[in-house]
Amino acid sequence: MGSKRAMLGNGLGEALNGMVGRHKRFIDLFTGSASVAWHVAERYRIETWAFDLQRYSAVLAGAVIQRDSAADPVELWNDWLRPATSRFDAFGALAPSDIDASFVKEARNWSNQFDKSSLVYAYAGHYYSPVQAAWIQALRDTVPASSPEREICLAALVIAASKCAASPGHTAQPFQPTDTALKYLQISWHRDLCADVQAALGQITPLHAQVAGEAHVGDANQIALQLRPGDLAFIDPPYSAVQYSRFYHVLEAIAAGVTSPVFGVGRYPPLNERPSSRYSQKTTSLPAIKELLASLAQRDVSAIITFPDHECSNGIDASMIKSAASKLFKVKTQSVTSVFSTLGGPASKKHGPRLARLSADEMILCLEPK
Numbered sequence: 001m002g003s004k005r006a007m008l009g010n011g012l013g014e015a016l017n018g019m020v021g022r023h024k025r026f027i028d029l030f031t032g033s034a035s036v037a038w039h040v041a042e043r044y045r046i047e048t049w050a051f052d053l054q055r056y057s058a059v060l061a062g063a064v065i066q067r068d069s070a071a072d073p074v075e076l077w078n079d080w081l082r083p084a085t086s087r088f089d090a091f092g093a094l095a096p097s098d099i100d101a102s103f104v105k106e107a108r109n110w111s112n113q114f115d116k117s118s119l120v121y122a123y124a125g126h127y128y129s130p131v132q133a134a135w136i137q138a139l140r141d142t143v144p145a146s147s148p149e150r151e152i153c154l155a156a157l158v159i160a161a162s163k164c165a166a167s168p169g170h171t172a173q174p175f176q177p178t179d180t181a182l183k184y185l186q187i188s189w190h191r192d193l194c195a196d197v198q199a200a201l202g203q204i205t206p207l208h209a210q211v212a213g214e215a216h217v218g219d220a221n222q223i224a225l226q227l228r229p230g231d232l233a234f235i236d237p238p239y240s241a242v243q244y245s246r247f248y249h250v251l252e253a254i255a256a257g258v259t260s261p262v263f264g265v266g267r268y269p270p271l272n273e274r275p276s277s278r279y280s281q282k283t284t285s286l287p288a289i290k291e292l293l294a295s296l297a298q299r300d301v302s303a304i305i306t307f308p309d310h311e312c313s314n315g316i317d318a319s320m321i322k323s324a325a326s327k328l329f330k331v332k333t334q335s336v337t338s339v340f341s342t343l344g345g346p347a348s349k350k351h352g353p354r355l356a357r358l359s360a361d362e363m364i365l366c367l368e369p370k
């Protein structure tokens with residue numbers, strides 16, 4: 001998952017520290033892996049809200065920012081495991097002694113017996129082994145019904161599923177059992193999904209907000225229309241011309257618990273069911289950010305924006321954002337070196353297209369109402 005986590009210790013943490021205390025609410029408009037929403041909610045007595053077009057992002061954010069006390073990971077796991085185990089057993093998942101091309105074929109045949117809307121049909125034999133996919137479905141079907149247990153367990157499942165996915169970084173396409181990729185598929189399929197879920201519960205449960213906030217699926221530009229003076233918006237929009245939903249569709253389906261019938265090697269749901277962002281299209285990204293800035297300025301909302309300082313594949317760079325923002329806000333700028341994900345898109349001539357992470361300068365813009 002792409003994340004601002006590293007930058008929190010490299011300039012962004014200081015920028016937040018300088019501004020959060022003077023505001024009443026912190027609003028992460030493009031929360032992604034929720035690293036910034038978690039950071040602020042945990043450290044400051046400020047109500048933190050988080051939004052994203054993607055459901056799995058709202059799940060991750062909600063698991064921490066909607067709670068103001070710690071939870072017990074062992075009790076959570078034991079209560080969840082009981083119903084999940086009988087559900088898992090009912091799948092009769094194939095467990096191999098050897099993971100080779102013929103087992104991958106067998107796994108795909110096995111998954112075909114299940115309902116086309118199920119996660120087992122969609123992903124067993126592709127992103128996950130039959131055992132992993134059966135656990136994902138069993139655990140998803142039995143997540144606790146009440147809050148905050150529900151949000152914590154869902155987030156732990158998303159984190160574990162992200163770790164186990166047999167794909168290069170993001171879930172754009174699974175590894176195939178070829179001479180070169182089989183070893184990567186084997187490493188992923190050998191992972192113990194339940195151990196990863198327990199580890200994620202151990203990571204999430206001690207974290208909590210100082211003041212409980214909320215996380216929702218939402219479009220940043222729509223949410224901005226509901227903000228008010230005293231709000232501090234955090235803006236970390238897409239910089240790629242490839243839609244995020246191309247890379248996170250598996251986590252989206254796990255967050256939802258079901259999927260529409262999938263197709264192609266990538267096991268995608270139909271295009272019209274995947275969230276689509278104006279920020280990930282070259283012709284609409286700049287108008288979208290300008291519209292967002294205008295809405296925030298009209299409502300006397302402050303903001304912190306992070307963006308790479310070179311032109312990105314969606315056609316914008318930090319200086320374009322800065323020049324639009326300067327007409328509406330008092331702007332302070334800081335430049336930091338960070339590592340960011342290319343989402344597998346065109347990286348650089350030097351490193352080739354498959355490099356998933358790049359080191360580059362990124363700008364932090366701090367905006368205050370004029």
Ligand SMILES: C[S@@+](CC[C@H](N)C(=O)[O-])C[C@H]1O[C@@H](n2cnc3c(N)ncnc32)[C@H](O)[C@@H]1O
Nearest residue numbers: 002003004030031032033052053219220236277
């Ligand atoms: C660069 S990532 C954010 C990363 C995040 N700050 C983190 O630390 O993980 C951009 C995010 O914006 C989301 N997104 C794209 N367009 C959006 C929109 N119009 N409204 C809300 N979220 C959007 C994407 O789904 C993606 O999760």
